[in-house]
Amino acid sequence: MSKPTLLGISGSLRKDSFNRKLIREAARLFDGDFIEADLQMPLYDGDLESASGVPVPAQTLAEQIANADAVIISTPEYNQALSGVLKNALDWVSRTDGAPWKNKPVAIISAAAGRAGGARAQYSLRLAMNPFRPRLLTGPEVGVAGAQAEFNDDGLLTNKHYIKALTELMAALHADAKR
Numbered sequence: 001m002s003k004p005t006l007l008g009i010s011g012s013l014r015k016d017s018f019n020r021k022l023i024r025e026a027a028r029l030f031d032g033d034f035i036e037a038d039l040q041m042p043l044y045d046g047d048l049e050s051a052s053g054v055p056v057p058a059q060t061l062a063e064q065i066a067n068a069d070a071v072i073i074s075t076p077e078y079n080q081a082l083s084g085v086l087k088n089a090l091d092w093v094s095r096t097d098g099a100p101w102k103n104k105p106v107a108i109i110s111a112a113a114g115r116a117g118g119a120r121a122q123y124s125l126r127l128a129m130n131p132f133r134p135r136l137l138t139g140p141e142v143g144v145a146g147a148q149a150e151f152n153d154d155g156l157l158t159n160k161h162y163i164k165a166l167t168e169l170m171a172a173l174h175a176d177a178k179r
Contacts, residue, residue: 011086101132117143
């Protein structure tokens, strides 16, 4: 296998969100090709699906998942759970043909302003992912707390403990992708 392809999914739509910065840091440490997903899509609506089918952005995301060798998801924590944007994308992908997540190596990370670093969002995301049967890595856990103080002006992590944990996680994901 040549260099594996990593799909990065940020649960935040903001261009300069901490979670977007974190998936880019993960990609830098992964040693592979990187594609960043776009979660701009309509809210899931069964009537919309009946009338028009799965929207192009959701189908594109499903194809990106299926074609990637591994996926890294970084979720913000909104009201003690994963973001609505991310849950919406998961719901739409579940409506596509095939099973793009099945047996796919997936790592979950988070960056949040609070001191728990998005731990509850990671837990809720793991629960939301269970029906899709991916190969979820269990660690090391990476939850960047107080994220506003953990990235420099270039968007790079500055805390050596977070860098070490993220490096270990990406090495594990890379090894799983080559399996």
